[in-house]
Amino acid sequence: xxxxxxxxxxxxxxxxxxxxxxxxxxxxxxxxxxxxxxxxxxxxxxxxxxxxxxxxxxxxxxxxxxxxxxxxxxxxxxxxxxxxxxxxxxxxxxxxxxxxxxxxxxxxxxxxxxxxxxxxxxxxxxxxxxxxxxxxxxxxxxxxxxxxxxxxxxxxxxxxxxxxxxxxxxxxxxxxxxxxxxxxxxxxxxxxxxxxxxxxxxxxxxxxxxxxxxxxxxxxxxxxxxxxxxxxxxxxxxxxxxxxxxxxxxxxxxxxxxxxxxxxxxxxxxxxxxxxxxxxxxxxxxxxxxxxxx
Amino acid sequence: xxxxxxxxxxxxxxxxxxxxxxxxxxxxxxxxxxxxxxxxxxxxxxxxxxxxxxxxxxxxxxxxxxxxxxxxxxxxxxxxxxxxxxxxxxxxxxxxxxxxxxxxxxxxxxxxxxxxxxxxxxxxxxxxxxxxxxxxxxxxxxxxxxxxxxxxxxxxxxxxxxxxxxxxxxxxxxxxxxxxxxxxxxxxxxxxxxxxxxxxxxxxxxxxxxxxxxxxxxxxxxxxxxxxxxxxxxxxxxxxxxxxxxxxxxxxxxxxxxxxxxxxxxxxxxxx
Amino acid sequence: xxxxxxxxxxxxxxxxxxxxxxxxxxxxxxxxxxxxxxxxxxxxxxxxxxxxxxxxxxxxxxxxxxxxxxxxxxxxxxxxxxxxxxxxxxxxxxxxxxxxxxxxxxxxxxxxxxxxxxxxxxxxxxxxxxxxxxxxxxxxxxxxxxxxxxxxxxxxxxxxxxxxxxxxxxxxxxxxxxxxxxxxxxxxxxxxxxxxxxxxxxxxxxxxxxxxxxxxxxxxxxxxxxxxxxxxxxxxxxxxxxxxxxxxxxxxxxxxxxxxxxxxxxxxxxxxxxxxxxxxxxxxxxxxxxxxxxxxxxxxxxxxxxxxxxxxxxxxxxxxxxxxxxxxxxxxxxxxxxxxxxxxxxxxxxxx
Numbered sequence: 062x063x064x065x066x067x068x069x070x071x072x073x074x075x076x077x078x079x080x081x082x083x084x085x086x087x088x089x090x091x092x093x094x095x096x097x098x099x100x101x102x103x104x105x106x107x108x109x110x111x112x113x114x115x116x117x118x119x120x121x122x123x124x125x126x127x128x129x130x131x132x133x134x135x136x137x138x139x140x141x142x143x144x145x146x147x148x149x150x151x152x153x154x155x156x157x158x159x160x161x162x163x164x165x166x167x168x169x170x171x172x173x174x175x176x177x178x179x180x181x182x183x184x185x186x187x188x189x190x191x192x193x194x195x196x197x198x199x200x201x202x203x204x205x206x207x208x209x210x211x212x213x214x215x216x217x218x219x220x221x222x223x224x225x226x227x228x229x230x231x232x233x234x235x236x237x238x239x240x241x242x243x244x245x246x247x248x249x250x251x252x253x254x255x256x257x258x259x260x261x262x263x264x265x266x267x268x269x270x271x272x273x274x275x276x277x278x279x280x281x282x283x284x285x286x287x288x289x290x291x292x293x294x295x296x297x298x299x300x301x302x303x304x305x306x307x308x309x310x311x312x313x314x315x316x317x318x319x320x321x322x323x324x325x326x327x328x329x330x331x332x333x334x335x336x337x338x339x340x341x342x343x344x345x346x347x348x349x350x351x352x353x354x355x
Numbered sequence: 356x357x358x359x360x361x362x363x364x365x366x367x368x369x370x371x372x373x374x375x376x377x378x379x380x381x382x383x384x385x386x387x388x389x390x391x392x393x394x395x396x397x398x399x400x401x402x403x404x405x406x407x408x409x410x411x412x413x414x415x416x417x418x419x420x421x422x423x424x425x426x427x428x429x430x431x432x433x434x435x436x437x438x439x440x441x442x443x444x445x446x447x448x449x450x451x452x453x454x455x456x457x458x459x460x461x462x463x464x465x466x467x468x469x470x471x472x473x474x475x476x477x478x479x480x481x482x483x484x485x486x487x488x489x490x491x492x493x494x495x496x497x498x499x500x501x502x503x504x505x506x507x508x509x510x511x512x513x514x515x516x517x518x519x520x521x522x523x524x525x526x527x528x529x530x531x532x533x534x535x536x537x538x539x540x541x542x543x544x545x546x547x548x549x550x551x552x553x554x555x556x557x558x559x560x561x562x563x564x565x566x567x568x569x570x571x572x573x574x575x576x577x578x579x580x581x582x583x584x585x586x587x588x589x590x591x592x593x594x595x596x597x598x599x600x601x602x603x604x605x606x607x608x609x610x611x612x613x614x615x616x617x618x619x620x621x622x623x624x625x626x627x
Numbered sequence: 628x629x630x631x632x633x634x635x636x637x638x639x640x641x642x643x644x645x646x647x648x649x650x651x652x653x654x655x656x657x658x659x660x661x662x663x664x665x666x667x668x669x670x671x672x673x674x675x676x677x678x679x680x681x682x683x684x685x686x687x688x689x690x691x692x693x694x695x696x697x698x699x700x701x702x703x704x705x706x707x708x709x710x711x712x713x714x715x716x717x718x719x720x721x722x723x724x725x726x727x728x729x730x731x732x733x734x735x736x737x738x739x740x741x742x743x744x745x746x747x748x749x750x751x752x753x754x755x756x757x758x759x760x761x762x763x764x765x766x767x768x769x770x771x772x773x774x775x776x777x778x779x780x781x782x783x784x785x786x787x788x789x790x791x792x793x794x795x796x797x798x799x800x801x802x803x804x805x806x807x808x809x810x811x812x813x814x815x816x817x818x819x820x821x822x823x824x825x826x827x828x829x830x831x832x833x834x835x836x837x838x839x840x841x842x843x844x845x846x847x848x849x850x851x852x853x854x855x856x857x858x859x860x861x862x863x864x865x866x867x868x869x870x871x872x873x874x875x876x877x878x879x880x881x882x883x884x885x886x887x888x889x890x891x892x893x894x895x896x897x898x899x900x901x902x903x904x905x906x907x908x909x910x911x912x913x914x915x916x917x918x919x920x921x922x923x924x925x926x927x928x929x930x931x932x933x934x935x936x937x938x939x940x941x942x943x944x945x946x947x948x949x950x951x952x953x954x955x956x957x958x959x960x961x962x963x964x965x966x967x968x969x970x971x972x973x974x975x976x977x978x979x
Contacts, residue, residue: 066696067681071453074532078449079458081442085502086465093479094471100479152375155368169615170376173383176611178561180579181600184586185382188389188593191398195385198400233379237619261364282470290472293563297586311474311564318478319568325478332475339470523679524712524773528726529700542716 101333103326110326117330129305130313141224142284149232153239154265172233183297186226216306219299223307226294235280242276285342289335310335389597397593411594419581428577432559435497439555442501447510465504481568495569506551513547550620557607578603630655636685638671645671647837658807661817662824663834669817670785677706677783705774706783711766713758720754723773744775764795784816800826821861833857855975858903866903867943873898882939883917889965892978903969906944913962921957
């Protein structure tokens with residue numbers, strides 16, 4: 062009597078609807094991530110794995126290529142994410158103006174890159190940054206440089222190409238989030254500020270930015286997750302080179318597992334470095350934004 | 356524009372946006388131009404239409420089994436997307452319409468799992484697929500992609516706008532819960548489904564890393580893998596690659612221009 | 628025969644009890660209105676009758692059959708929702724026939740019943756439109772039509788008129804009364820609007836905090852409320868309440884300390900009481916009087932209400948026999964017949 066017909070039906074249906082998804086997530090996410098943790102304590106080659114305790118972690122600290130991949134990934138993160146988000150915010154602010162002529166055109170144009178396939182655009186960028194390619198030709202013609210830059214052959218410039226490429230691909234994507242959030246802000250707030258004599262830059266900095274904080278948090282977390290997993294662009298544009306200067310953690314894991322003689326245990330350890338980084342940075346960003354709000 | 360400061364501001368605004376728009380669109384232009392040029396011309400930065408278009412297309416067609424590759428891509432993206440939409444929308448509906456404390460906990464766990472990087476899954480997944488003898492099959496690509504947490508989250512958010520009274524009315528009209536889902540929820544939420552279809556299809560169509568690991572023979576290659584294969588080696592033929600890039604970009608570009616609003620809605624959907 | 632009985636019906640959400648033991652008998656073909664302030668549990672009670680909410684304990688019978696665990700579709704009820712809950716992707720015709728389709732009725736019967744309902748509600752011209760193309764009043768009629776086609780024993784209405792504008796609301800109220808006459812079925816109707824309750828009901832059930840305060844015909848509730856709450860809830864403008872203490876020979880109201888008001892009931896001296904009097908019970912005749920200072924005058928044309936005060940804080944509402952000469956600031960002697968006074972004890976219970 063206490064749990065009648067209706068309560069039972071709620072229970073059965075509530076689980077019924079979510080069960081297919083939960084089963085699939087269990088098999089293809091939870092099980093692998095736990096397995097991967099266990100594997101990270103295994104050493105050996107190919108399928109011949111044995112328990113190695115903390116051997117893989119020791120190996121991490123002594124592996125110059127891992128250190129390189131980690132450093133590269135963090136450099137990409139530290140430079141690319143802020144640059145992209147600031148650009149996205151600027152573009153969104155410029156577009157959030159109902160009197161702007163050609164607004165729809167600009168918005169569509171800036172958004173367009175995130176329609177491309179990662180592979181296709183990576184290859185296009187590779188061709189544009191060739192030694193005598195269109196980018197160097199343009200910079201020479203504009204007298205910005207005297208000699209062509211060895212974009213893909215120089216460790217520093219190769220990083221610049223990767224950062225440029227990712228920024229090109231994802232700025233419009235983030236901009237759309239900001240634009241949508243800006244359009245939800247009550248316009249009369251800006252009108253009140255104008256009547257109070259607040260200049261445009263201050264309206265942006267003291268009104269728009271604080272009100273966008275939740276979206277900025279969201280975009281910075283997804284961008285961080287994306288950049289920490291960076292794989293497609295370095296693998297297609299630079300293959301991690303020259304001399305591992307654009308090698309990322311994901312690319313290193315791929316190489317360890319599928320390129321060389323597979324070293325699954327060690328690769329799993331490296332992959333957990335990404336897991337920990339994602340978790341740490343998400344928490345950090347979450348608190349950074351919350352701190353300033355109170 | 357009486358005010359000089361306002362005039363300057365407006366000018367700066369147009370300059371900024373024009374540069375951004377130019378930089379954003381130029382690679383598309385470069386891609387189309389490139390398809391008409393020879394590879395040496397492309398890497399020499401030739402910025403004029405060339406005469407190599409048919410040559411490039413011809414070479415592309417001899418190096419890539421286009422119908423087969425297109426079929427692979429469409430099949431994986433199509434079937435994968437359809438399954439994702441059904442499974443994820445059911446879950447989103449279930450989490451939102453049937454509230455329970457345990458399920459709320461499970462949902463929070465799922466949200467945490469959103470940040471699990473694929474790199475941490477790919478090795479065990481690969482071994483799993485190897486053990487199941489699924490390497491180099493469509494299933495190996497489709498199965499892990501079905502239960503997308505992001506799409507579950509998206510549907511749950513969208514379901515908040517689905518009126519509970521409609522479900523009540525349908526219950527009184529004698530529909531079973533699964534009938535309410537199929538006959539009322541799905542048609543009522545069709546614009547949500549449209550937006551979700553676009554993002555899911557695009558993600559599947561553009562997927563690179565996992566197919567790269569699992570698909571091993573040319574006859575199983577997707578469009579992205581085919582282009583990546585053309586790109587391998589020391590002197591890739593960029594003219595041919597551009598033809599491939601156009602073919603790979605076209606479907607998503609067409610969807611984007613036809614359904615621009617849905618497209619943007621889909622991307623924004625989960626945040627609100 | 629589709630009378631409806633509730634016996635000690637309760638409902639809890641977790642530890643929170645929202646329906647605290649309701650006993651009610653509803654007769655066949657009766658128009659019953661559940662009325663009460665928001666949060667009183669009236670909608671929950673309706674949803675329990677519909678089968679949309681579980682009955683935690685107690686018993687619900689419809690036409691002698693226990694319905695606690697019966698599926699909503701099998702209870703012989705139909706429901707009209709506040710938001711109408713029309714299926715937006717279906718035409719009016721499909722909306723109305725939807726339940727019958729899932730009940731496995733043959734196509735021609737569905738068509739016949741839909742036509743019949745459309746005729747009753749004058750929806751014929753709208754059958755092929757979708758809800759999005761209809762006005763609020765039309766949607767309301769479709770929602771009713773969807774209920775009618777099922778030939779239910781009991782109609783349930785959950786605040787059906789609250790989304791309509793004032794004019795349409797009056798119109799639909801009359802329509803509903805006509806419909807009840809034509810259909811000859813039991814109707815249970817939930818509203819927070821006591822005017823709807825008064826005009827539509829054969830029987831009003833006043834609810835508060837999950838309990839029935841009183842039930843009866845509209846005039847029983849108006850003339851003879853059994854407690855302070857019902858007295859204040861039924862009637863418009865609201866009844867005036869004045870605090871006071873019983874003395875030998877009458878009641879001394881704290882706002883009118885200079886006089887004694889004759890009590891219609893016998894009271895022990897020293898009993899604290901609340902006295903209620905309806906605005907419309909004041910007039911220019913009557914044996915009892917209250918001297919007040921007029922603060923605000925409202926001219927409605929057919930009636931003139933004065934808002935006035937004695938020597939205390941209570942602002943009284945008085946009907947003035949349409950005395951259009953009254954002005955703010957006037958002194959006024961309000962007269963009434965002491966027999967109309969209602970007296971309540973300190974717990975709000977009516978003293979008779």
